[in-house]
Amino acid sequence: MLELKDICYTLPDGKEILKHIDLTVRDNEFMVITGPNGGGKSTLAKLIAGIVTPTSGQILLDGQDITGLDITNRANIGISFAFQQPVRFKGITVRDLLSLASGKDLSVREACGYLTQVGLHGASYVEREVDATFSGGELKRIEIAIALARESRLSIFDEPEAGIDLWSFKNLIAVFEHLHEQNNGSIMIISHQERILNIADEIVIIADGRVANKGSRDEIYPLLLSEETAVPCGCCKGGNCR
Amino acid sequence: MNSYDLIMDLVGKVSDISDLPAVGAYNIRADGCGTARQNSENIEIITKTDKPGIDIMVKPGTKGETVYIPAVITHGGVDDLVYNDFYIGEDADVTIVAGCGVHNCDCEDSHHNGIHRFFLAKNSKVLYLEKHYGEGDGSGKRIINPETEVFAEEGSTMEMNTVQIKGVDSTKRVSKAELKDGAKLVITEKIMTHGDQTAETSFDVIMSGKDSSCHLVSRSVARDNSKQVFRSYMRGDTECYGHSECDGIIMDNGVVSAIPEIIANDVDARLIHEAAIGKIAGEQLIKLMTLGLTEKQAEEQIINGFLK
Numbered sequence: 418m419l420e421l422k423d424i425c426y427t428l429p430d431g432k433e434i435l436k437h438i439d440l441t442v443r444d445n446e447f448m449v450i451t452g453p454n455g456g457g458k459s460t461l462a463k464l465i466a467g468i469v470t471p472t473s474g475q476i477l478l479d480g481q482d483i484t485g486l487d488i489t490n491r492a493n494i495g496i497s498f499a500f501q502q503p504v505r506f507k508g509i510t511v512r513d514l515l516s517l518a519s520g521k522d523l524s525v526r527e528a529c530g531y532l533t534q535v536g537l538h539g540a541s542y543v544e545r546e547v548d549a550t551f552s553g554g555e556l557k558r559i560e561i562a563i564a565l566a567r568e569s570r571l572s573i574f575d576e577p578e579a580g581i582d583l584w585s586f587k588n589l590i591a592v593f594e595h596l597h598e599q600n601n602g603s604i605m606i607i608s609h610q611e612r613i614l615n616i617a618d619e620i621v622i623i624a625d626g627r628v629a630n631k632g633s634r635d636e637i638y639p640l641l642l643s644e645e646t647a648v649p650c651g652c653c654k655g656g657n658c659r
Numbered sequence: 660m661n662s663y664d665l666i667m668d669l670v671g672k673v674s675d676i677s678d679l680p681a682v683g684a685y686n687i688r689a690d691g692c693g694t695a696r697q698n699s700e701n702i703e704i705i706t707k708t709d710k711p712g713i714d715i716m717v718k719p720g721t722k723g724e725t726v727y728i729p730a731v732i733t734h735g736g737v738d739d740l741v742y743n744d745f746y747i748g749e750d751a752d753v754t755i756v757a758g759c760g761v762h763n764c765d766c767e768d769s770h771h772n773g774i775h776r777f778f779l780a781k782n783s784k785v786l787y788l789e790k791h792y793g794e795g796d797g798s799g800k801r802i803i804n805p806e807t808e809v810f811a812e813e814g815s816t817m818e819m820n821t822v823q824i825k826g827v828d829s830t831k832r833v834s835k836a837e838l839k840d841g842a843k844l845v846i847t848e849k850i851m852t853h854g855d856q857t858a859e860t861s862f863d864v865i866m867s868g869k870d871s872s873c874h875l876v877s878r879s880v881a882r883d884n885s886k887q888v889f890r891s892y893m894r895g896d897t898e899c900y901g902h903s904e905c906d907g908i909i910m911d912n913g914v915v916s917a918i919p920e921i922i923a924n925d926v927d928a929r930l931i932h933e934a935a936i937g938k939i940a941g942e943q944l945i946k947l948m949t950l951g952l953t954e955k956q957a958e959e960q961i962i963n964g965f966l967k
Binding site for chain 2: 488497503507563
């Protein structure tokens, strides 16, 4: 179980990005974080992965304080993070990255298995360098495959649908549905997509650096769809946060 | 290690053979002298009579053969100059493994200057592999200055993979090529320098034949206080395609200069140059660290991949 306790993150110029965030991700829970752009969602994800260090507050995993652990140690205790903007590498192949992610040298067949899950024809991709020859959508799917290969206890996906075409998006939903059914770890997805929100156990709305609302899908999803109100907001006492 | 073992150890490091091949052509040059040679039915190696070096004659139509011509230096105070000419017959398709290894535990410098000329007949094809390596703890420098000239006739193809990863204190590498109709040249160069090493590479390619093409990729890593200079001159005199790309990673106080020149002498000549020099991108390190690597491991992974 991952717990965030009173997490704040302030930039050196004094701008507050995250304000007193309290959040719990239970084992095997499928949580979707949503909310307006610029509200602090990606920063929150990076903070859990250790890429960003909170200004104050605590991060606990199974009761153990991991706030001071760096990126590598967070990864090694079972936190994985799929970037919103995947990184390109000259000379490093898709199979290299999948092998690093899984912690062992994967055979072509094994590597292709992960790629197939994200709708890519593995044999056409597995030995290619992860460089500028890939389209944005292909890179996103590879990024997700890398996260799958880690088989982590907590997998964080930052807007996995961004840059993916409609056809691929259907496959993507199937990937997440499958992950959810497998129940092998907790999943946190930052997303604006209705179909992803619709398969969540828990939906959390982050707006203006705060947890504006949270609850089960049945509680929150209808509110998100309701007329006029994008986000019923805790920070303005039930009003509409825009 | 006795002299033979040291020679074969260096040969292994630059040409990936651990012993003299039972079949196929080879010529091993050690400390300025030819020490072992074998011809094959299709590839004959002949000692030059006017200057140091050999002629490598590949019969027309020869397919799938590999010829090894490594040169090694086992001590300081050697100044080796060698001229090797390769005559590749029509329709031949062969692999040539060259390379130079210098072991220097002495206080005097050792030099290897290898001047290789390739004459590719019509529709022939060559894969040329060249690895340069230095070792030894002497104060004498390990200096390797290779020159490669390619004369590519109609429809021929030359692919050249050249690597310098370790231990060469100073290198000046000069490569020149002239490409006739439909001829194709692919050069991939990978260099890593460290300490106070210097490396200069220079490419001079003239595409005089219609539909000729050149693809030149240089990837380099300059660590510590090392310095590298990359020069490329690519000229298209007719309808042709040329692409050169220089990627450099700099670390510590390393310096990389890229000086490209592309000249289109014909309206149908298409020439492209790309260059990027900088330190390892922070996001690349972070990505690999999120996979469980330490920062140091991530750095090595990125460099090893870059120079793979």
